[in-house]
Amino acid sequence: xxxxxxxxxxxxxxxxxxxxxxxxxxxxxxxxxxxxxxxxxxxxxxxxxxxxxxxxxxxxxxxxxxxxxxxxxxxxxxxxxxxxxxxxxxxxxxxxxxxxxxxxxxxxxxxxxxxxxxxxxxxxxxxxxxxxxxxxxxxxxxxxxxxxxxxxxxxxxxxxxxxxxxxxxxxxxxxxxxxxxxxxxxxxxxxxxxxxxxxxxxxxxxxxxxxxxxxxxxxxxxxxxxxxxxxxxxxxxxxxxxxxxxxxxxxxxxxxxxxxxxxxxxxxxxxxxxxxxxxxxxxxxxxxxxxxxxxxxxxxxxxxxxxxxxxxxxxxxxxxxxxxxxxxxxxxxxxxxxxxxxxxxxxxxxxxxxxxxxxxxxxxxxxxxxxxxxxxxxxxxxxxxxxxxxxxxxxxxxxxxxxxxxxxxxxxxxxxxxxxxxxxxxxxxxxxxxxxxxxxxxxxxxxxxxxxxxxxxxxxxxxxxxxxxxxxxxxxxxxxxxxxxxxxxxxxxxxxxxxx
Amino acid sequence: xxxxxxxxxxxxxxxxxxxxxxxxxxxxxxxxxxxxxxxxxxxxxxxxxxxxxxxxxxxxxxxxxxxxxxxxxxxxxxxxxxxxxxxxxxxxxxxxxxxxxxxxxxxxxxxxxxxxxxxxxxxxxxxxxxxxxxxxxxxxxxxxxxxx
Numbered sequence: 257x258x259x260x261x262x263x264x265x266x267x268x269x270x271x272x273x274x275x276x277x278x279x280x281x282x283x284x285x286x287x288x289x290x291x292x293x294x295x296x297x298x299x300x301x302x303x304x305x306x307x308x309x310x311x312x313x314x315x316x317x318x319x320x321x322x323x324x325x326x327x328x329x330x331x332x333x334x335x336x337x338x339x340x341x342x343x344x345x346x347x348x349x350x351x352x353x354x355x356x357x358x359x360x361x362x363x364x365x366x367x368x369x370x371x372x373x374x375x376x377x378x379x380x381x382x383x384x385x386x387x388x389x390x391x392x393x394x395x396x397x398x399x400x401x402x403x404x405x406x407x408x409x410x411x412x413x414x415x416x417x418x419x420x421x422x423x424x425x426x427x428x429x430x431x432x433x434x435x436x437x438x439x440x441x442x443x444x445x446x447x448x449x450x451x452x453x454x455x456x457x458x459x460x461x462x463x464x465x466x467x468x469x470x471x472x473x474x475x476x477x478x479x480x481x482x483x484x485x486x487x488x489x490x491x492x493x494x495x496x497x498x499x500x501x502x503x504x505x506x507x508x509x510x511x512x513x514x515x516x517x518x519x520x521x522x523x524x525x526x527x528x529x530x531x532x533x534x535x536x537x538x539x540x541x542x543x544x545x546x547x548x549x550x551x552x553x554x555x556x557x558x559x560x561x562x563x564x565x566x567x568x569x570x571x572x573x574x575x576x577x578x579x580x581x582x583x584x585x586x587x588x589x590x591x592x593x594x595x596x597x598x599x600x601x602x603x604x605x606x607x608x609x610x611x612x613x614x615x616x617x618x619x620x621x622x623x624x625x626x627x628x629x630x631x632x633x634x635x636x637x638x639x640x641x642x643x644x645x646x647x648x649x650x651x652x653x654x655x656x657x658x659x660x661x662x663x664x665x666x667x668x669x670x671x672x673x674x675x676x677x678x679x680x681x682x683x684x685x686x687x688x689x690x691x692x693x694x695x696x697x698x699x700x701x702x703x704x705x706x707x708x709x710x711x712x713x714x715x716x717x718x719x720x721x722x723x724x725x726x727x728x729x730x731x732x733x734x735x736x737x738x739x740x741x742x743x744x745x746x747x748x749x750x751x752x753x754x755x756x
Numbered sequence: 757x758x759x760x761x762x763x764x765x766x767x768x769x770x771x772x773x774x775x776x777x778x779x780x781x782x783x784x785x786x787x788x789x790x791x792x793x794x795x796x797x798x799x800x801x802x803x804x805x806x807x808x809x810x811x812x813x814x815x816x817x818x819x820x821x822x823x824x825x826x827x828x829x830x831x832x833x834x835x836x837x838x839x840x841x842x843x844x845x846x847x848x849x850x851x852x853x854x855x856x857x858x859x860x861x862x863x864x865x866x867x868x869x870x871x872x873x874x875x876x877x878x879x880x881x882x883x884x885x886x887x888x889x890x891x892x893x894x895x896x897x898x899x900x901x902x903x904x
Contacts, residue, residue, distance in 0.1 A: 421818075423815050424815060427773050427811045427815060431808065444788070448801060449780075449783060449801075475837055476834055479836075479867045479868065480867055643870075645868035646879055648864065649865045649879060652860060656860060669841065669845045673838055685766070685769045703800045706800065707799075710795065715791065
């Protein structure tokens with residue numbers, strides 16, 4: 257299907273009252289959650305997942321996707337006005353956004369981040385439209401060996417490219433893979449790790465796990481912590497950037513879009529990394545690197561373009577290969593599978609309406625966010641000041657009823673508590689919980705492909721390196737591990753302290 | 757959360773993973789291991805258990821030099837949140853959705869300083885109504901507003 261007829265098909269599907277309504281709900285919820293510090297898009301998606309069970313797959317996907325990219329827009333508001341990232345992906349924006357706000361240029365900063373987010377998003381959507389179906393076409397030739405290798409690459413990337421210690425990320429992934437084996441093994445029918453508990457025979461519930469790790473754990477971390485909520489003031493007439501501002505930010509925006517899209521396409525690397533890389537890159541190419549950290553407009557435009565571009569571009573591997581770029585996409589993938597849609601190469605032909613409808617909804621959603629953001633900036637600033645004591649019980653309530661509604665099971669709600677505490681402890685000790693969720697979601701697939709690949713090759717393990725595409729993925733995985741291990745080893749031999 | 761002096765916390769955290777890995781292997785002995793061509797249900801869990809043990813040992817070893825962690829647990833808010841959820845689960849099937857929700861909000865609201873009872877009561881009423889409309893009326897999950 258060519259681009260034009262694809263877009264026409266997409267317009268047909270995405271411009272219906274229902275689709276538009278759920279797109280608006282999705283981006284508004286995303287924006288809202290993004291603005292609130294301490295609760296990220298993952299928790300938001302997990303909280304709305306149960307509701308989407310009762311929707312048409314199209315509406316469900318449009319809404320969930322809207323929450324993700326909506327949160328990228330909203331996150332910068334808290335970063336700029338409070339110096340607290342609304343979501344981890346906008347943490348870098350605070351570096352220059354908050355100084356700008358202190359200089360009385362909060363309005364300009366908010367305006368610029370909205371525009372650059374929009375540009376980054378649009379840039380990546382074009383890439384999704386042009387490359388995802390092509391990649392899907394290529395992936396038609398993939399067998400189990402290729403799927404295993406690319407999933408391995410994705411998991412290792414997710415574990416090692418997060419901002420903490422690589423070994424802790426790897427532990428998190430392996431723990432997630434092990435958790436995925438709980439329940440009935442689809443090949444042999446044997447029930448594993450159920451310990452005689454009836455509810456565990458179907459495996460752990462994804463929604464319960466995600467809500468525990470990202471919802472309850474965050475609440476536990478922030479509960480009772482005094483917060484200083486005095487956002488910097490914004491006046492409407494200060495919103496419009498000067499001509500000099502515009503001149504300074506268009507190039508960083510484009511560079512940020514490219515960096516973000518590239519990172520988004522890589523399996524395992526998400527928007528947080530994209531924003532950090534774009535910032536670092538801008539600082540390096542800048543003629544005035546000393547301005548960074550003191551309110552440089554390049555320092556907010558590049559990462560904001562990058563995180564949104566990366567969120568959109570991450571749909572390429574997710575939809576074409578079923579390999580999510582980060583934990584957020586992994587949850588979305590889980591949501592699709594619950595609706596009986598397996599993102600596979602065939603997805604673009606068998607579910608063409610779904611793909612093009614989703615992509616067109618990205619455009620619509622990004623436009624909606626543009627409109628939601630700029631005229632309503634006063635409203636979002638008010639949202640920032642909602643006190644924690646009202647917010648937390650409300651979130652907790654939605655977590656309880658949401659998890660319960662999935663299968664009317666009190667057991668699932670208890671699972672949330674367990675994973676809430678696990679997530680809290682993991683955060684406290686510097687173990688990132690996101691790779692664990694990725695391992696959990698990809699676990700059943702990677703195990704099946706591993707077993708099937710070796711069955712087809714009659715136990716010949718070289719099947720993974722005999723096939724050129726599979727071998728490429730494995731080499732990339734090894735390079736990734738080497739790039740992390742070697743600098744650490746060199747540092748140790750020189751007697752320098754190892755990097756934290 | 758981080759203190760400057762190395763302490764045993766990082767090492768202990770690594771060893772916890774080692775124990776979990778060993779436990780996973782131990783339980784997986786009960787599942788058929790199979791051969792590399794025809795893997796049984798026990799093959800992958802055992803492999804993952806071994807990986808967890810190896811990585812855990814590495815993390816524990818690396819943890820000797822890392823700056824230490826102190827948990828800094830705020831027990832009061834922590835307990836109110838957990839107890840709130842447990843009470844909701846216990847009440848929802850037996851007393852109904854509204855009493856469970858009111859209890860959850862009133863208990864979990866205690867986790868924050870400066871909570872006023874009137875405020876908490878209003879929030880509880882609001883959430884009960886919103887939840888009733890979305891989940892019981894809208895989605896139709898089979899729980900009663902009051903009673904079992």
